[in-house]
Amino acid sequence: MEDALPAAPAPWLAGLNPPQREAVETLDGPLLVLSGAGTGKTRVLTARLALLLAAKRAWPSQILAVTFTNRAAHEMRERVEALIGQMSAGLWLGTFHALGLRILRRHPELAGLKPSFSILDADDQERLLKQVLAEADVDAKHWPARQLSAIVQRWKDKGWRPDQVPAGEAEYFAAGRAPALYKAYQERLAVLNAVDFGDLLLHNLTIFQRAPEVLERYQEQFRYILVDEYQDTNIAQYLWLRLLAQHRRNICCVGDDDQSIYGWRGAEVGNILRFENDFEGAKIVRLEQNYRSTGNILGAASGLIANNHGRLGKTLWTTREDSRPLVVHTVPDGEAEARLVGAEIETLQHAGIGLGQIAVLVRASFQTRAFEERFVTLGLNYRVIGGPRFYERREARDAIAYLRAVLFPEDDLAFERIVNLPKRGIGDATLQPLRRLARAEQIPLGQAARRLVETEELRVNARNTLASFCRSIDGWRARLEREPHADLANAILEESGYREMWRKNKAPDGPGRLENLEELVQQIARFDSLEDFLEHVALVMEVEGGSEMESVSLMTLHGAKGLEFDIVFLPGWEEGLFPHQRAMDENGLAGLEEERRLAYVGLTRARRHVVVSSALCRMVAGRWLTPFPSRFIDELPDEHVERHMEEMFGRAPAWRYGAGDGRVINAPAWEVKPREDRAGQFEVGQRVFHRKFGYGTVCAIDHHKLTVEFETSGSKTLVDSFVEPA
Numbered sequence: 001m002e003d004a005l006p007a008a009p010a011p012w013l014a015g016l017n018p019p020q021r022e023a024v025e026t027l028d029g030p031l032l033v034l035s036g037a038g039t040g041k042t043r044v045l046t047a048r049l050a051l052l053l054a055a056k057r058a059w060p061s062q063i064l065a066v067t068f069t070n071r072a073a074h075e076m077r078e079r080v081e082a083l084i085g086q087m088s089a090g091l092w093l094g095t096f097h098a099l100g101l102r103i104l105r106r107h108p109e110l111a112g113l114k115p116s117f118s119i120l121d122a123d124d125q126e127r128l129l130k131q132v133l134a135e136a137d138v139d140a141k142h143w144p145a146r147q148l149s150a151i152v153q154r155w156k157d158k159g160w161r162p163d164q165v166p167a168g169e170a171e172y173f174a175a176g177r178a179p180a181l182y183k184a185y186q187e188r189l190a191v192l193n194a195v196d197f198g199d200l201l202l203h204n205l206t207i208f209q210r211a212p213e214v215l216e217r218y219q220e221q222f223r224y225i226l227v228d229e230y231q232d233t234n235i236a237q238y239l240w241l242r243l244l245a246q247h248r249r250n251i252c253c254v255g256d257d258d259q260s261i262y263g264w265r266g267a268e269v270g271n272i273l274r275f276e277n278d279f280e281g282a283k284i285v286r287l288e289q290n291y292r293s294t295g296n297i298l299g300a301a302s303g304l305i306a307n308n309h310g311r312l313g314k315t316l317w318t319t320r321e322d323s324r325p326l327v328v329h330t331v332p333d334g335e336a337e338a339r340l341v342g343a344e345i346e347t348l349q350h351a352g353i354g355l356g357q358i359a360v361l362v363r364a365s366f367q368t369r370a371f372e373e374r375f376v377t378l379g380l381n382y383r384v385i386g387g388p389r390f391y392e393r394r395e396a397r398d399a400i401a402y403l404r405a406v407l408f409p410e411d412d413l414a415f416e417r418i419v420n421l422p423k424r425g426i427g428d429a430t431l432q433p434l435r436r437l438a439r440a441e442q443i444p445l446g447q448a449a450r451r452l453v454e455t456e457e458l459r460v461n462a463r464n465t466l467a468s469f470c471r472s473i474d475g476w477r478a479r480l481e482r483e484p485h486a487d488l489a490n491a492i493l494e495e496s497g498y499r500e501m502w503r504k505n506k507a508p509d510g511p512g513r514l515e516n517l518e519e520l521v522q523q524i525a526r527f528d529s530l531e532d533f534l535e536h537v538a539l540v541m542e543v544e545g546g547s548e549m550e551s552v553s554l555m556t557l558h559g560a561k562g563l564e565f566d567i568v569f570l571p572g573w574e575e576g577l578f579p580h581q582r583a584m585d586e587n588g589l590a591g592l593e594e595e596r597r598l599a600y601v602g603l604t605r606a607r608r609h610v611v612v613s614s615a616l617c618r619m620v621a622g623r624w625l626t627p628f629p630s631r632f633i634d635e636l637p638d639e640h641v642e643r644h645m646e647e648m649f650g651r652a653p654a655w656r657y658g659a660g661d662g663r664v665i666n667a668p669a670w671e672v673k674p675r676e677d678r679a680g681q682f683e684v685g686q687r688v689f690h691r692k693f694g695y696g697t698v699c700a701i702d703h704h705k706l707t708v709e710f711e712t713s714g715s716k717t718l719v720d721s722f723v724e725p726a
């Protein structure tokens with residue numbers, strides 16, 4: 001195995017600067033690459049992976065590489081394969097969640113689980129916690145399940161099982177009962193044969209502790225461990241890594257303390273600072289040359305982050321010749337902001353910049369709506385990354401619950417979700433005795449239902465319906481072996497009457513939901529089995545691009561970590577929105593500093609140009625607010641920034657007159673201006689013209705929205721004021 005390193009220049013070393021090369025070639029022993037944004041940390045990690053494989057230092061299965069998102073894992077795999085020209089099958093490459101799951105699947109019994117355990121998402125988790133609260137007679141109005149869910153998650157992020165929660169934790173919740181509720185929740189999960197996301201690593205830790213021989217096997221197996229975005233690991237992840245790396249100590253972590261943005265989720269930037277203590281003799285490499293951004297972008301980002309205290313501090317430089325300074329726009333309101341960004345993107349597009357090179361990064365996900373609408377109006381392709389996900393839509397969740405109920409007999413949450421969906425007349429009068437029986441006997445609801453229908457407990461109608469429902473589930477389960485899985489999924493949706501429910505539904509979104517169900521079945525067919533599909537759904541953190549067309553990326557700042565784009569728009573730089581009020585209320589100065597790091601992450605995503613914007617009025621939750629511009633705007637050094645104020649009917653901005661205190665005011669004048677209204681002007685079948693898409697025929701009308709089949713550019717949904725009768 002231990003061949004000499006291949007003679008340079010090998011493709012994976014090409015173009016690396018000396019410290020990068022040092023980081024790539026220091027294969028043995030602990031190594032920390034600590035450096036600023038865009039200095040090539042991820043690139044170093046990728047090159048290292050390629051070198052390890054090419055030099056045959058390890059087989060793919062002997063390398064454990066952790067990335068922050070599934071998408072990053074996918075990209076890293078592709079790059080490694082491009083570099084070494086061979087498959088990397090067998091690599092342990094993925095997110096902490098995915099890797100933890102892979103290990104858990106191999107030893108479920110050591111964590112008290114049966115092999116076919118299911119993974120709950122946040123929604124299921126909350127539903128289950130609600131039940132736990134109800135059983136413990138805790139008033140869920142006073143002590144919401146969501147809050148308990150956050151507490152439990154935090155404890156799991158710290159690596160605490162119920163018996164490990166220190167006394168005095170979360171005493172404010174339900175008179176100090178949170179630890180007991182956590183315990184009850186874990187017991188419920190065990191009965192359901194289910195885990196939540198936090199459990200994936202927590203169970204790994206339990207396994208490693210209870211079965212040291214299993215840990216030893218993995219310590220032996222993973223000759224090399226590589227970790228990207230190390231600044232955002234939480235304690236559980238840190239403990240997991242430390243255990244796995246202890247034996248061979250070939251662990252390489254890369255990170256940037258200035259980009260730690262998950263403190264609110266339990267990330268501990270201290271992990272990075274502790275590295276040298278944990279791994280004695282660790283080598284530290286610092287990279288200073290930024291290859292990504294222009295001097296203006298780097299200067300602005302560095303100036304901003306210098307306002308944080310308690311940084312390790314670092315110098316960054318770039319040789320990238322400068323183009324424009326950053327632009328900061330002040331606009332009247334959120335809609336104007338969306339118009340501005342839309343117009344700028346069109347200009348960029350005409351200048352030959354691909355939409356795929358443009359990103360709009362928002363602080364809060366509600367902000368995407370205005371941009372989405374604007375982009376639809378303009379016919380700009382876009383995708384929302386990590387946003388309201390396809391699998392989170394109601395019909396997708398329902399269909400998935402059907403599959404889970406068929407596949408996993410213990411999955412009570414899935415059973416409950418679908419037992420009366422579509423409505424079959426199985427109401428509370430049936431469900432209550434059912435739940436009672438299941439609890440008393442400690443059996444899954446499905447099994448309890450089968451017993452209950454053998455008794456006189458239920459009224460005849462309910463009994464028959466429930467019996468027939470159970471027969472359907474059994475029938476589908478029996479067909480699992482015989483029928484292609486996508487066909488079976490399709491049959492389940494049909495035979496259960498679920499599809500019919502949406503066909504009959506006359507709400508405007510009914511057809512869309514049916515389309516989503518089609519899409520879901522098509523997606524299922526792409527996997528080898530229903531289990532694989534469900535696992536994928538549980539793990540998918542971000543939506544893959546639906547269309548192959550180049551599109552503008554719309555996502556939150558948190559989701560943008562590690563990515564890069566030519567042009568980055570950063571809207572909504574207003575006090576309260578960014579920095580976000582909640583972060584400051586909950587964590588004071590530390591919260592503000594984390595927000596500033598988030599701004600730093602946003603700025604440093606850009607290669608060529610950044611456009612920041614700030615609105616004078618913003619509609620939030622149905623109310624108009626007049627926020628101050630973000631303090632981060634003032635913190636951008638003048639020499640790197642150009643400031644523009646949009647002309648507003650000759651009026652000085654409201655905040656100049658002292659209205660900028662966040663109080664609610666009436667809708668500003670420019671909002672109530674009547675828009676050109678063409679409602680009723682068009683009819684289905686009419687021929688129309690659009691300046692970009694040419695001629696087409698209207699095929700559906702929904703208020704101001706038209707769906708038009710264009711002769712050359714296919715079907716588009718547009719706002720009516722943008723098309724002319726032809």
Ligand code: ATP
Nearest residue numbers: 015016017036037038039040041042043291292562
């Ligand atoms: P972040 O902190 O944002 O995660 P990073 O440190 O991981 O950034 P990379 O994404 O690896 O940085 O690199 C930033 C950009 O610089 C990439 O486009 C990468 O290909 C390029 N790059 C890195 N090193 C070099 C180099 N030696 N020569 C040319 N380009 C480089």
Ligand code: MG
Nearest residue numbers: 041042043562
């Ligand atoms: Mg990176």
